[in-house]
Every structure is written in structure tokens, then in C-alpha cells.
Amino acid sequence: METTTELHKITLPVTGMSCAACAVSVESMLKSTAGIENAGVNYANQSVSVSYDPGAVTLQQMDEVLQGIGYGLIIEDDEDDAVAEQEKIQHAHYAALKTKTIWAGVLTVPVVILGMFFMEMRFANYVMLALTLPVLFFFGRDFFVNAWKQASHRKANMDTLVALSTGVAFLFSTFNTFYPQFWHERGLHPHVYFEAAAVIIFFILLGKLMEERAKTKTSDALKKLIGLQPKTVHVIRNGAESEINVKEVLAGDEIIIRSGEKIPVDGKVLSGSSFVDESLMTGEPLAAEKSAGSQVFAGTINQNGSFTFRAEKVGKQTVLAQIIKTVQEAQGSKAPVQKLVDKIAGIFVPVVIGIAILTLIVWIFAGGDNALTHGIMAAVSVLVIACPCALGLATPTAMMVGVGKGAENNILIRDAESLEKAFRVNAIVLDKTGTLTQGRPAVTDWIWKVENTDQQKHLAAARALESRSEHPLAAAIVQYINAPSNVNVSRFASVTGSGIRGAVDNVEYLIGTLSFLKSENVDVSDGLVREVRNLSEQAKTVIAIAADQQIVALVSIADALKPTSSEAVAQLKKQGIEVYMLTGDNLQTAAAVAKQTGIESYRAEVKPADKMQFISELQSKGKVVAMVGDGINDSQALAQADVSIAMGKGSDIAMDVAKMTLITSDLMILPKALKLSRKTVATIRQNLFWAFIYNVIGIPIAAGILYPINGFLLDPMLAGGAMALSSVSVVMNSLRLKSARL
Incomplete structure (x- = not known):
């Protein structure tokens, strides 16, 4: 069996x-x-x-x-210990790479100066040899090690090309330094290429340092998400309160949450009441009211009140743990594709080696006098002119200029991948709160129902009462009135979920919803009800103020649109990009904002995982999706998107997950970012053309194809010059990006 x-x-x-x-x-x-x-x-x-x-x-x-x-x-037995050990190794690797790059640069500069301007100086070759030796075989030894690994698996990549070209250039130059007479006896000049070898190693190291720096930052978001959970928690066991590690919390434990504390696990409130900042889940700036029976979630932050709740989901079952897991998986599912130069190198390296070997063989059998000498010279010329300096510079130089251009226009770019993909974006998903809107509630309308002579008195009373309220909307009213009031407040009371009451200078005030005022026997006319309904349809929360049973004012509060949101959406649609809006807010508010901005496709009351799922659905339809958000609740969607863009005034976690950040809150920067991507990708493609055109033309000439026709044999020094010219062409072409208009 x-x-x-x-x-x-x-x-x-x-x-x-x-x-x-x-x-x-x-x-x-x-x-x-x-x-x-x-x-x-x-x-x-x-x-x-x-x-x-x-x-x-x-x-x-x-x-x-x-x-x-x-x-x-x-x-490691403990997963946290394994992650900590990995981070330690990554940081050590980054520090070592940074040191290698700096020292390689320090040694390369004098080699270049000697090789370009003082090559005839006595002992110049020996000095360049001494300076280049550590650059290649100490600071750049990983290229040779990795090339050997690739060769052992019958593969080739950029490291293979770097190791091959720099190794051949160094060995050839070393031979010419110690045995120049070998070439003098044959009527040829013994050129050296130490500066080419050193420059290649330095520039490739610099590119790897930039890549590693971006990679080490990808884990920052996860660490900050993990940091949202407190280390310890107060539980009630056997009738006694004790403080334990959050890892020891069990489902069913009763947990005490005091003012300002983070909620450690998911559960249900047993007693007490408070307002909890749940922007982690909803993205909305208003704190949610919690009382007996309400659900609470790990990572959210309690505000002023206190309560006791029963733990229901702990450890990896909490919503926060699921967010962390999906962010990690989404980042991983977009593992960077192998660089274009690696793909090209996989074909290019064997071809170049084959041409060099074929060149040597043909010269030996058909070269006549000095066949071996000319064959070696031609083979070395082939390898030198095929040097990957321009190929290695093609992407990083364009990216460096593109990143700088972005910074000038308030676009912070984290890596090359985002710029390379952004130009292909045909669907953009926008978060509502903090992206299209200001991200904070503010008074939009103050509609008086009394004469001017009484208005200042009522303003002072409203400020005095609201400054005592714990409701999230109270702060918007206090900020709107601004000037402090010197009045006497008595009999203040908060009615949970409805409003507040109190006496100011012996005048009885009621502030809250229209239904609350009705329940307190305040006369509410049909016209007033219609007015409130109209304001509510504009995604505004309406609060009524009554003094001595008479309504004196209506106050509407909303998260107002940013001034440029509608124009930005219009520009994106003009570029043929589909625009979607997702929000954790209610359907009425979502519909109002969508109408104001001209967005036809939107979804309301979506959870963080729903946003990620929506983007995944668009991608399954063949869309290249950009996500623009600003909150923790957007982090999963940002990680899933092909291009992730954070608003600069949003959460640190959103900015860490995103590959681009719009430094200002102006959404008009978004179309500029996409235009910058198009121009940068065009520059990279042009650079690759210049990097290869010299090889296409130069390799056959270096191999000696013109020798039977006119007796011309390319000197390795000229081959080196052609290689240098291709690098200059690439750099100059990249610099043109600086003057591009966005």
C-alpha cells in the first residue's frame, strides 16, 4: 500500500x-x-x-x-529573528558596497587623468597598473566571481561581459607594460587600457549601489507596518490586570485600552467608549466611534476614551497581519525583471567571444606575415571595442538625469523600474481621501438663521462648547472659528452619536444632527430639512446649532476637493488613460466626489484588500495600472500596482511602498510624471542604439574585415577610442533630458 x-x-x-x-x-x-x-x-x-x-x-x-x-x-526557529538577521546582512552588504564604490572612484580618477593626458609620462603605466589592480580584483572581484558562477551554469550576463572585457584589457595592458619590446620589434605601439578597465568597474559599482539602496528601502514599509502593533498589552486574567508580550495574547483574553494606546489585536468592545483612528483600514481622517459591541482592529489608535475588549483574532490572523502579508507578497510578485542589458549580454557575450576566437583563427591561417601578431591584436581589438561601458551607462545615466529632472518638478523617483513602466500606463486608480481631496474635514458652509447682531455671541458659544467635545468634527469647527472665546460654560454634556449640550452665559445650546435637535423638541421646518438634504447630497456632513430651542445656524463640514484634482483627471483622460476612484468612504460621498472630478468609474466602502483585488482584476484584463494613494490603507494596492505613486503629504508607509512620490499635494504633477517617463524611456532606447552602433560597425572593422581591401587594421587604441566615444555619446544624449519640457 x-x-x-x-x-x-x-x-x-x-x-x-x-x-x-x-x-x-x-x-x-x-x-x-x-x-x-x-x-x-x-x-x-x-x-x-x-x-x-x-x-x-x-x-x-x-x-x-x-x-x-x-x-x-x-x-532560525523564530521568524522575527530570521528577518532581523537578514536585515543585518543586507545592511552590512550595502555598507560594504558603498565602501567599495567610493574607493574604486578614488583610485579610478587618477588612472583616467594619467591615461588621457599623461600617458607618455615616465612610469605612468606602472602607476596605472598599481592603481587599477585593486579596483578590478579587490573592489570589483564580485564581477569575476559572479561571471564564474554564470559560466559554471553555462550562462552569461552583464557581469560576464564586465569581467571579460576588463580582464582582457587589464591582462593585455599588463603585458604591454612589462614587455613593450614584443610590439616594438613588430613595428607596433604597445598601448594600455587601464583607465577603460577601471572606469567600467567604477560605473557598474555605482549603478549597483543605487539599485541596492532602493532595494534596502523596500523593507522599510513592512517594518513600519509591523511597528504599528504594540510590544506589550494589558490583559485581565483571573480578575487581575497584568502586562504581557503581545505574542502571548490568546483569543478570548480581555484587554484594556487606555487613551492614546494602539490596539494590539482584533476584537469586540465589551465596555467603555471612545473614538478610534481607523485610517489604517478606511483611509478616512475621521475617527470612528466605538462602544459595546463595536469591532476594533490591530494597529488602529485609540484617542481620548478608554474601553475593554475581547480578543478574537491574534497573531497572523489579524487584519494588520494580513495587510503585512499581502504587501510582502505583492512586492515579491513584481520581482524586478532581469535587466535588458543582462538579456542582451546573454546573447552578446558568446557572440563576441566567438567573433574574437574566429578572428584569431582566420588570421593564423590566412594572415600571411606576422599572422599571429595581427591575429592577437585584432582579437583584443574586438574584445575592447565590445566593452560594455556604454551599455552599462545607457540606463543609469538616463535614469540619473531623469531622477534629477523629476526632483526639479516635485517628483521623487525611487527606481528605474517605475520610470520604465510608467509610460505604458493605461489605467490609473486614485484614492479619494488625501489624493483627490484635502484629507481633513473642514467647514465649507456656515449658514446663519439669525441677525448679524447675535452672530458673534453664538460663534463664541459654539467654539467654547466644541472645544470640550471629543468628537472628530469638533476640531473643524474650533479651527474655523479660530479666535478663543472668553465665556462661561456650564452643564456641558456629550450625547454619544448625536451631539452636545451646554449652557453659555445662561443660554441653553444644542449642537448636533437635525434628528438630535428634533429629539430635544427643537422646531425643525420642512424647508430646513430640504436644505440639509441638499448639502448632504454634496458629500457634506451637516450640524445644526440651536440656542434656547431656536436654530441659529447650519454648519456643513466636508473633506474638500483639491483645487487641481478635476483638471488633473481631465488631462489624464485626454491622454487616453482610464481613471478609477476607490474609497473607504460611503457611497453618497464617493458619488459626489466622482461627479465633481469627472470620474465615471468608482467604488465606495472598499477595504484595503479590496483595493488590491480591484487592481489585480484590471491587470488580469491586460491593463498596466498605476495606483495613487496616501494612506496605510493604500499600501497593499500600491504594492500590487505596476506603477505605485504616493502623495508626499501622506503616510510614511505609503511613500515607502510606492516607487514614486509626488512631493506636493498638487495632483497636476501626475501627468508630468507620466510625460517624464516617456521621455526617459525614449532616451534609454536612444542610448542603447548609440551603445550598439559602434559595436555593429566597429567589431567587423576590429576583426580586420577591411584589411584585404585596403590594408587597414584597427589599432586597439583606436578601438578604445571608439568605445570611449560611444560612452560620451550616451552621456551627452542623457544630458539632453535636463532641458526637456514636461
């Missing part, structure tokens, strides 16, 4: 991965290991998920397999 082995699934941090090709190597090695059913590498968060038979293979054995090709697994 056959027995079915139960597979275990585990996710472990991976160390040593520096590119997408590394992720492929890790995945393929694990998949080929006996006992492992499946393995999937998440390059974005440097982890691997493995399904395996624990009876056939252990975690230690998996680690040993990866150690053999230069990678490793972090195996």
Missing part, C-alpha cells in the same frame, strides 16, 4: 543574491535537489518558499546546496 508523504512548506531568507539571475540560480538548484517538490524565489524581499519532504531533505542540506554556489539560507 502506497503512503503519501506530507510536504512541508516554509519561507526562508536567502543571502548573497545580487541580481535576477542569482534568483534563477537559487531556484533551479533547489528544484533539482532530491526531496524538494517546488521552490519559488522572491527576489524583492530576498526569500525563497520551498515545498519539501522533511524525511528526504533537511533545511541544513538545502543551505549546503546553496553554499556550494555562493548563496545561503538563514535558518
Whole structure:
């Protein structure tokens, strides 16, 4: 009888991965290991998920397999310890890479100066050799190590091209430094290419440093989300209050929450009342009122009151834990595609090597006098002119100028991927609160129902009473009136969910909803009811003020639209982009805002996971989706989107997850960001053209194709010059972006 082995699934941090090709190597090695059913590498968060038979293979054995090709697994009993260890390794790697890049730059500058302007100086070659040696084989040794790893798996990438070209240039230059007579005896000049080798290593290191810096920041959002949960919590067990670690909380525990504390787990309020900031879930600026029977969620923040609640979902079951998990998975599902230059290098490197070898063979058999000498010279020229300096500069130079151009226009760009994708965006999802609107409630209308002579008295009374209220809308009224009032308040009372009452200088005031005033026997006319209904249809919350049973004013409060929101939406639609709006707010408010901005497609009362699901649905239809948001509740959707854009005045978590940030709150910057993307991508493509046109023309000439026709054989020094010219062309073309109009 056959027995079915139960597979275990585990996710472990991976160390040593520096590119997408590394992720492929890790995945393929694990998949080929006996006992492992499946393995999937998440390059974005440097982890691997493995399904395996624990009876056939252990975690230690998996680690040993990866150690053999230069990678490793972090195996810890506690998941938090493993993540902490991974972060420690990543920060150490970034610090080491930064040091290598700085020192490589320090040593490269004098090599370039000597090689370009003082090449005839006595002992110049020996000085350049001494300075280039550590640049290549100490600060740049990872390129050679990675190239060897790729070769051992019969693959090639940018590291292969870098190692091959710099290695050949260095060895050829070293030979010419110590044995110049070999070429002098044959009537040729022994040129050296130390500066080319050093410059290539430095620029590629600089590009990797920028990439690593962006990658280390991707985990910041997750750390901040995790930080929303308190470390300790006050629970009631056996009738006594005690403080325990949040990890020890069990479903069914009674938990006490005091003013200003964060809620540690999901649950239901048992007693007490308060207002809780739930922007984590809804994105809305107004705190939600909580009383017995209300649901509360981990990571939300209690405001003024206190209450006791029963824990229902703890640990990985909480809504906050699910947000953290989905943000992590969404980031991972967008693991950076292998760079275009890596893909090109996979074909280009073998072709160049093949041409160099073929060139040497043809010269040996058909070269006549000095066939071997000319063959070696031609083969080296082929490798030198195919040097990847321009190829390596094509993307980073355009990106550096594009990023700078973005900063000038209040667009903060985190990485190349976002700019490369943004020009293809054909659907944009906008959060409402803080993106289309100001993100805070404010008084929009103050409609008086009494004569001017009494208005100042009522304003002073309203401010005095509202300053004592804990309701979130009270702050908007206090801020609107602004001037402090010197009045005597007595008999103040708050009626939960309805309004407040109190006496000011012996005048009885009622402030709250129209239904509250009706319940207090205030006469409310039909005309007043219609007026309130009209204001409510404009997504405004209406509060009535009554003095001695007579209504004296109506106050409407709303999260007002930003002045440029409608124009920005119109411009996006003019570019042929579909615009959607998602909000956690109610349907009436969503409809009003959509109508004001000209957005036809919108959804209301959506939860964070719903936003992410909506974007996933658009992507499944072939849309390239950009998400624009500003809150914690947008973080999952931002991570899922092809291009994620945060508003600069939003939450830190939204800005960390997003690959672009609009530094101002002006949504008109969004069309500019998309235009910048189009121009930057066009520049990158032009750069790649210039990087290759020299190779297409130069490699056959370097191989000696013109020699039978006119006796011309390309000198390696001229080959080096052509390579340098292609790099200059790339840099100059990138600099044109600075003057582009957005």
C-alpha cells in the first residue's frame, strides 16, 4: 500500500543574491535537489518558499546546496529573528558596497587623468597598473566571481561581459607594460587600457549601489507596518490586570485600552467608549466611534476614551497581519525583471567571444606575415571595442538625469523600474481621501438663521462648547472659528452619536444632527430639512446649532476637493488613460466626489484588500495600472500596482511602498510624471542604439574585415577610442533630458 508523504512548506531568507539571475540560480538548484517538490524565489524581499519532504531533505542540506554556489539560507526557529538577521546582512552588504564604490572612484580618477593626458609620462603605466589592480580584483572581484558562477551554469550576463572585457584589457595592458619590446620589434605601439578597465568597474559599482539602496528601502514599509502593533498589552486574567508580550495574547483574553494606546489585536468592545483612528483600514481622517459591541482592529489608535475588549483574532490572523502579508507578497510578485542589458549580454557575450576566437583563427591561417601578431591584436581589438561601458551607462545615466529632472518638478523617483513602466500606463486608480481631496474635514458652509447682531455671541458659544467635545468634527469647527472665546460654560454634556449640550452665559445650546435637535423638541421646518438634504447630497456632513430651542445656524463640514484634482483627471483622460476612484468612504460621498472630478468609474466602502483585488482584476484584463494613494490603507494596492505613486503629504508607509512620490499635494504633477517617463524611456532606447552602433560597425572593422581591401587594421587604441566615444555619446544624449519640457 502506497503512503503519501506530507510536504512541508516554509519561507526562508536567502543571502548573497545580487541580481535576477542569482534568483534563477537559487531556484533551479533547489528544484533539482532530491526531496524538494517546488521552490519559488522572491527576489524583492530576498526569500525563497520551498515545498519539501522533511524525511528526504533537511533545511541544513538545502543551505549546503546553496553554499556550494555562493548563496545561503538563514535558518532560525523564530521568524522575527530570521528577518532581523537578514536585515543585518543586507545592511552590512550595502555598507560594504558603498565602501567599495567610493574607493574604486578614488583610485579610478587618477588612472583616467594619467591615461588621457599623461600617458607618455615616465612610469605612468606602472602607476596605472598599481592603481587599477585593486579596483578590478579587490573592489570589483564580485564581477569575476559572479561571471564564474554564470559560466559554471553555462550562462552569461552583464557581469560576464564586465569581467571579460576588463580582464582582457587589464591582462593585455599588463603585458604591454612589462614587455613593450614584443610590439616594438613588430613595428607596433604597445598601448594600455587601464583607465577603460577601471572606469567600467567604477560605473557598474555605482549603478549597483543605487539599485541596492532602493532595494534596502523596500523593507522599510513592512517594518513600519509591523511597528504599528504594540510590544506589550494589558490583559485581565483571573480578575487581575497584568502586562504581557503581545505574542502571548490568546483569543478570548480581555484587554484594556487606555487613551492614546494602539490596539494590539482584533476584537469586540465589551465596555467603555471612545473614538478610534481607523485610517489604517478606511483611509478616512475621521475617527470612528466605538462602544459595546463595536469591532476594533490591530494597529488602529485609540484617542481620548478608554474601553475593554475581547480578543478574537491574534497573531497572523489579524487584519494588520494580513495587510503585512499581502504587501510582502505583492512586492515579491513584481520581482524586478532581469535587466535588458543582462538579456542582451546573454546573447552578446558568446557572440563576441566567438567573433574574437574566429578572428584569431582566420588570421593564423590566412594572415600571411606576422599572422599571429595581427591575429592577437585584432582579437583584443574586438574584445575592447565590445566593452560594455556604454551599455552599462545607457540606463543609469538616463535614469540619473531623469531622477534629477523629476526632483526639479516635485517628483521623487525611487527606481528605474517605475520610470520604465510608467509610460505604458493605461489605467490609473486614485484614492479619494488625501489624493483627490484635502484629507481633513473642514467647514465649507456656515449658514446663519439669525441677525448679524447675535452672530458673534453664538460663534463664541459654539467654539467654547466644541472645544470640550471629543468628537472628530469638533476640531473643524474650533479651527474655523479660530479666535478663543472668553465665556462661561456650564452643564456641558456629550450625547454619544448625536451631539452636545451646554449652557453659555445662561443660554441653553444644542449642537448636533437635525434628528438630535428634533429629539430635544427643537422646531425643525420642512424647508430646513430640504436644505440639509441638499448639502448632504454634496458629500457634506451637516450640524445644526440651536440656542434656547431656536436654530441659529447650519454648519456643513466636508473633506474638500483639491483645487487641481478635476483638471488633473481631465488631462489624464485626454491622454487616453482610464481613471478609477476607490474609497473607504460611503457611497453618497464617493458619488459626489466622482461627479465633481469627472470620474465615471468608482467604488465606495472598499477595504484595503479590496483595493488590491480591484487592481489585480484590471491587470488580469491586460491593463498596466498605476495606483495613487496616501494612506496605510493604500499600501497593499500600491504594492500590487505596476506603477505605485504616493502623495508626499501622506503616510510614511505609503511613500515607502510606492516607487514614486509626488512631493506636493498638487495632483497636476501626475501627468508630468507620466510625460517624464516617456521621455526617459525614449532616451534609454536612444542610448542603447548609440551603445550598439559602434559595436555593429566597429567589431567587423576590429576583426580586420577591411584589411584585404585596403590594408587597414584597427589599432586597439583606436578601438578604445571608439568605445570611449560611444560612452560620451550616451552621456551627452542623457544630458539632453535636463532641458526637456514636461
